[in-house]
Amino acid sequence: xxxxxxxxxxxxxxxxxxxxxxxxxxxxxxxxxxxxxxxxxxxxxxxxxxxxxxxxxxxxxxxxxxxxxxxxxxxxxxxxxxxxxxxxxxxxxxxxxxxxxxxxxxxxxxxxxxxxxxxxxxxxxxxxxxxxxxxxxxxxxxxxxxxxxxxxxxxxxxxxxxxxxxxxxxxxxxxxxxxxxxxxxxxxxxxxxxxxxxxxxxxxxxxxxxxxxxxxxxxxxxxxxxxxxxxxxxxxxxxxxxxxxxxxxxxxxxxxxxxxxxxxxxxxxxxxxxxxxxxxxxxxxxxxxxxxxxxxxxxxxxxxxxxxxxxxxxxxxxxxxxxxxxxxxxxxxxxxxxxxxxxxxxxxxxxxxxxxxxxxxxxxxxx
Ligand SMILES: Cc1cc2nc3c(=O)[nH]c(=O)nc-3n(C[C@H](O)[C@H](O)[C@H](O)COP(=O)(O)O)c2cc1C
Numbered sequence: 605x606x607x608x609x610x611x612x613x614x615x616x617x618x619x620x621x622x623x624x625x626x627x628x629x630x631x632x633x634x635x636x637x638x639x640x641x642x643x644x645x646x647x648x649x650x651x652x653x654x655x656x657x658x659x660x661x662x663x664x665x666x667x668x669x670x671x672x673x674x675x676x677x678x679x680x681x682x683x684x685x686x687x688x689x690x691x692x693x694x695x696x697x698x699x700x701x702x703x704x705x706x707x708x709x710x711x712x713x714x715x716x717x718x719x720x721x722x723x724x725x726x727x728x729x730x731x732x733x734x735x736x737x738x739x740x741x742x743x744x745x746x747x748x749x750x751x752x753x754x755x756x757x758x759x760x761x762x763x764x765x766x767x768x769x770x771x772x773x774x775x776x777x778x779x780x781x782x783x784x785x786x787x788x789x790x791x792x793x794x795x796x797x798x799x800x801x802x803x804x805x806x807x808x809x810x811x812x813x814x815x816x817x818x819x820x821x822x823x824x825x826x827x828x829x830x831x832x833x834x835x836x837x838x839x840x841x842x843x844x845x846x847x848x849x850x851x852x853x854x855x856x857x858x859x860x861x862x863x864x865x866x867x868x869x870x871x872x873x874x875x876x877x878x879x880x881x882x883x884x885x886x887x888x889x890x891x892x893x894x895x896x897x898x899x900x901x902x903x904x905x906x907x908x909x910x911x912x913x914x915x916x917x918x919x920x921x922x923x924x925x926x927x928x929x930x931x932x933x934x935x936x937x938x939x940x941x942x943x944x945x946x947x948x949x950x951x952x953x954x955x956x957x958x959x960x961x962x963x964x965x966x967x968x969x970x971x
Pocket of ligand 1: 629631632662663706775776896897898901937940
């Protein structure tokens, strides 16, 4: 099937993209002391040269002491780190690309790959890392206010440095998702509550702070997932009605685009329809959405990362059919773009036979 649907331009507010391909945010841990070195700029520039429409950076930490759980994850605050990011966006723009940072606060999620521990205080809504596993105190009111302000400041910096968008990491069981999830949010103040709608307050305040700091025209993307790294089987919204209750306050707060993280994009979100998560989010909110999860690859990313299972190139036909019928607007590609910076160009030119397998080994270098 011809890949034309992937190569149509996309515009929303101030964002104009040459195609529908988004590089998914992927932690690479090549930024010692939180400062992205020139090699990181070269790595992203190569993806822009390879015709990726929109690049989302690896998760980059907002200014809270425990926003990251790995010292080699880049910061998005402080003079040196921001100078490193300025080089990144300038190189990406010079190559004709568009890009935004993925703003990240890990909350109480630990990192299985390092013993490094962030300085206190650890921020989490109720001091839980998983349901029933308490290891710290709930966030104070001032920790909540400072965390919201840190996202606002990062959005202002993203705009000032020249980035085209900013994405909030609200998925995968990290801080913002810990507020969404009843299993990790037992608060009884305005940031908690029995319903998912009530538990969106923290994320909505983050979006509002970013909007106030970056202006109306600046595109704010929010990444969400039903699943958590603590438990893949969790579904925050069990029905379309619950999904609507989750997303509506976030639209009202100012989210422009929802980035709907699935491990396999073809899995239906609810019984009775084959729409995926991004499909439902678009249908319920009318906002553009990004789908993601095993695009162009045979196996999903966590089995690859945790168990070392390899993934082979896979057909794009199912994805193209869904894009053609406008189930979602944009398509994020993760591991395939780590393996091959030229992935988008090769797909456009019909050179699928040249696409390579993904192997965990690819993560050991930044090329
Ligand atoms: C090495 C690696 C690092 C990742 N880091 C992040 C991250 O920082 N933020 C995030 O939201 N998702 C992260 N993810 C998830 C990806 O963005 C993406 O959702 C996932 O890999 C599925 O896409 P794929 O099947 O095309 O690889 C990471 C994935 C990989 C493989």
